[in-house]
Amino acid sequence: MDAFMTLADVWYWILAFLLWLYVFTDGFDLGIGILCLLEKSEARQSVMIETIEGVWHANQTWLVMLGGVLFGAFPLVYGTVLAALYLPAGFLLFALMARGIGIEYRAEVADKRFWTRTFGWGSVAVTVAHGILLGAILQGMAFDGLRYVGGVFDWFSPFTILVTATLLCLYPMFAAAWLVLKTEGGLQDAARLWGLRFGSGAVGCLVLLVGYIALDGRLGHLVGRPGASGLSPAFILLLVVAVLNAALYFRALGKGWERRPLMYCASMLFFVFLAFGTSLFPMIVPPGVTAAIAASPEPMLRIMLYVIGGFMPVVLFYNAYQYRVFRGKAVPEDEV
Template sequence: MDGQISLADVWYWILALLLWLYVFTDGFDLGVGILCLLEGNESRRGVMVETIEGVWHANQTWLVMLGGVLFGAFPLVYGTVLAALYLPAGFLLFALMARGIGLEYRAEAAEKRRWTGVFGWGSVAVTVAHGILLGSILQGMAFDGLRYTGGAFDWFSPFTILVCATLLCLYPMFAAAWLVLKTEGELQDAARLWGLRFGSGAVGCLVLLVGYIALDGHLGHLVGRPGQGGLSPMFIVLLVVAVLNAALYFRALGKGWERRPLLYCAVMLVFVFLAFGTSLYPMIVPTGVTAASAASPPQMLRIMLYVVGGLLPVVLFYNAYQYRVFRGKALPEDEA
């Protein structure tokens, strides 16, 4: 039994790592799509799209691995949670398709504005779907054992709306840092302004989110205090470090630095994940499903550890190589 719990713990944190990699890398992809809706110049929108055309497919590998690990290591979570959230999960699939269609068709179309719009609104839809799914799981789901007993629309709540708002600011914040790194001139200046605006919005939404959690005793499990109000000391410390990294992000934008804003975004997200991950542990689906109770048999977890342990470095190398190949500044489409 001890071995099973230990292996389940390992997979809990592997799952968290894959989720962080997906949220960060696909986050700035989606953020670029959202920012395209704010940019009126089609030539500059083309440069924005150009910054991610070489890497967005690679970023999607983390979503594939995330789904595979969830299915293999925690099949009961995969089956019960997705069944309970089939409406937002289905919406996510259609939104992902719309976002991909917009990107691919735009590259070949003579009239690019229409497909840029499809890419942009598809990115908004994916972000909203992310917020609904993440918020629904974090706020807690009604289970009798491992059987979902809640309603089909329990995912619609003030908490999930606030999570959606947070991501709608957070992803463009990441994208602004990415565009600062990958562009120059007027577009880079615009990206710095977007970074300041959406960064402020993201920090504000995160503060509101934490305040909402602190005041709602039913959400105490998110901060390490099940059934209680207030915030645990560890949660506060980790979140303060995250906010300090956000402050460094703003400073880096003001100083005109190009690489540091994206780095501070990544570190900030690490501490946000640690704050919630350590508070929720060992729960994998609040409020009663633990990693140990939902995990596959120990032998399956060991086999998966060997397989994923060998595969993960390959995927990391593939992604790193992809970014190396497409390093440097993006050029206007007529110069690329």
């Protein structure tokens, strides 16, 4: 039993790591789509999309890995939670298709406006679906054994709205940092302004979100205090570190640095994940489904550890190689 619990815990943190990688890398992809809706110049839109054309497929591998780990290591979560959230999950699938179709078809047509909007609004829709799914799971789901006993629209709440608003600011913040690294000239200057605006919005939404959690005792499980209001010291400490990284992000933008804004985005997200992950552990679906309850039998977890453990370095190398191949700045043909 101890070994089983240990393996379940290991897979809990592997899942959290994969989720962090997906949210960060696909986050700036989606943020590019959102920012394309704000940029009116078609030439600049082309440069923005060019910065991710070489890597966005690689970024999607983390979503595939997430689905595989969830299906193999935590079948209870895969089989029951996703079924309970079939409306936002279905919306996510259609949004992913719209976003992908938009970015692929845009490159093949002369008049790019329709497909640019398809890519942009598809990115918004994916972000909204992310917020709803993440918020619905974090706020807690009602299960009686393996049976979901909640309502069809329990996922719609002030908490999920706040989570969605946070992601709608966070992803463009990541994208702005990416554009600062990958572009130059007027577009880079615009990206710095977007970074300041959306970064301020993301920090503000995060503060509102944490305040809401602190006041609502039903969400106490998110900060390691089930059934109680207020924030735990460990949760506060990790969020303070996250906010300090956000401050360093703003400073890096102001100093004109190119690489550091994206690095601080990654580290800020890491500490936000660590704050919630350590507070929730060992729960994988609050308020009562732990990693041990949701996990596959020990032999399955052990086999998966060997297989995924051997496959993970390959995926990491593939992604790193993609970024190396497509390193450098995206330079427009004409002055934009």
